[in-house]
Structure formats: C-alpha cells, structure tokens
Amino acid sequence: MTSISNRLQDILATIQSAKLVAHRTHPVNLLAVSKAQSTSAIREAYVAGQKLFGENYLQEALDKQSQLADLAIEWHFIGPIQSNKTQLIAQHFDWVHSVDRLKVAQRLNDARPNTLAPLQVCIQVNISNEESKSGVTQQELETLAKAISLMPQLKLRGLMAIPEPSTDNNKQRLQFKQVRECYDALLAKGFSLDTLSIGMSDDYPIAIEEGATIVRIGSALFGARQ
Numbered sequence: 001m002t003s004i005s006n007r008l009q010d011i012l013a014t015i016q017s018a019k020l021v022a023h024r025t026h027p028v029n030l031l032a033v034s035k036a037q038s039t040s041a042i043r044e045a046y047v048a049g050q051k052l053f054g055e056n057y058l059q060e061a062l063d064k065q066s067q068l069a070d071l072a073i074e075w076h077f078i079g080p081i082q083s084n085k086t087q088l089i090a091q092h093f094d095w096v097h098s099v100d101r102l103k104v105a106q107r108l109n110d111a112r113p114n115t116l117a118p119l120q121v122c123i124q125v126n127i128s129n130e131e132s133k134s135g136v137t138q139q140e141l142e143t144l145a146k147a148i149s150l151m152p153q154l155k156l157r158g159l160m161a162i163p164e165p166s167t168d169n170n171k172q173r174l175q176f177k178q179v180r181e182c183y184d185a186l187l188a189k190g191f192s193l194d195t196l197s198i199g200m201s202d203d204y205p206i207a208i209e210e211g212a213t214i215v216r217i218g219s220a221l222f223g224a225r226q
C-alpha cells in the first residue's frame with residue numbers, strides 16, 4: 001500500500017522533471033486538494049511536508065480548519081462561490097482561486113478583516129468549457145482584473161482555470177496554452193501577476209510545461225475521493 005507520504009514524494013519528483021523538460025525555472029507550488037478527504041489524511045500530508053491545502057466547500061473546510069487549528073496550513077478556496085458565502089471565505093482563507101465576478105470580488109474585499117494580509121486571489125477563466133458555467137470569458141477578464149487591482153483588501157495574483165477534461169494530451173495542452181495567452185496578455189497590459197493555477201492529477205506535467213505555477217492535486221495524492 002502506498003502512503004500519502006510516498007505519493008507526495010512521487011508528485012514532487014514529477015513536478016521537478018516537468019520543470020526540467022520545459023526549462024522552467026520559476027517555482028511550481030503543489031496545492032493539495034483535500035475535499036472529501038479526512039483530517040487524518042490532511043495531517044499525514046502535512047507531517048510529510050505539505051503546507052498548502054485547497055478546499056471546495058465552505059462548511060466542510062471550516063470544520064476541518066477548526067480540527068486542524070494546531071497546524072500552520074495555508075488554506076486556498078478553489079470551489080464555486082455563492083455571494084452569501086463571501087464573508088466566511090474572506091475571514092478563513094489565505095487565497096481564493098475561483099473569483100469570477102465583480103460582485104464576489106467586491107464582497108470579499110469588503111469582508112476581508114484589516115487585521116489580516118490582503119486576500120490573495122486568482123480570477124477563474126472559462127476556457128472553451130461548455131459544461132462549466134464558472135469563470136469569466138476572455139472578453140470580461142481585463143475589466144474584472146482592473147477592478148480587483150483597485151481593491152485594497154485583495155491582491156490579484158493571477159489566473160485559474162479548469163479545462164474540460166480530455167484524454168487527448170494535445171487538446172489539454174491547447175487549453176492550457178489559451179489560459180497562458182490570457183495571462184501573458186494581462187502581463188503585457190501592465191498587471192503584475194505571478195500565478196497560473198492550472199493542472200490537476202491527470203494532467204499536471206503538461207500544465208507545468210505550459211507555465212503552471214500552482215498545480216492543484218487531489219486524487220493522485222490522497223487516493224480516490226469517498
């Protein structure tokens with residue numbers, strides 16, 4: 001039986017080799033996606049050295065945070081955001097990857113306590129993913145990025161995307177390239193960004209080759225979700 005610790009080491013090694021293949025020198029961070037995983041699994045990963053964890057569902061995340069309050073975890077919210085959940089998200093997370101509309105950004109900004117560092121945010125972009133209703137279109141992206149840049153309690157770090165799953169590596173690569181092009185276009189317009197949150201268990205080496213700086217990995221680390 002493979003332990004979480006062994007799988008963590010394998011994933012970190014795969015990240016390193018993908019960086020080498022693509023001659024990428026910037027850091028690539030592993031975000032452990034712990035939705036539907038137990039707090040004991042999270043503890044096991046933490047003890048093995050993992051510090052960044054991502055959750056999709058607010059109530060589940062809050063329950064786990066209170067049970068894991070003794071650990072110095074950096075918590076990332078990566079799920080769809082209903083506007084009535086923004087206050088608790090702004091109070092209990094370090095990062096939010098899934099900001100996809102002005103109203104949500106404004107509410108997160110307004111609810112972020114002054115006593116905490118600004119909330120680190122990514123805008124979720126919808127790359128030709130017909131099934132997912134989440135994410136801004138490429139046309140809406142710059143307007144939202146400008147608005148967030150002016151919000152004092154938010155720090156815009158970059159973009160996140162969940163491309164349509166595909167077993168065709170070339171198709172997957174093309175989708176990552178599109179996100180990368182949106183990111184480069186914002187950089188060219190003067191936004192200072194350093195985060196491209198793309199790549200999951202089945203495709204993270206390709207995402208790294210296309211410029212990912214955060215890969216969000218669940219099942220490859222923890223095993224299948226319950």
Ligand SMILES: *Cc1c(COP(=O)(O)O)cnc(C)c1O
Pocket residue numbers: 033035056078079162200201202216217218219220
């Ligand atoms: C569940 C989830 C992941 C992780 O998926 P795996 O395929 O288990 O690695 C990554 N990102 C988001 C937004 C998710 O909801």
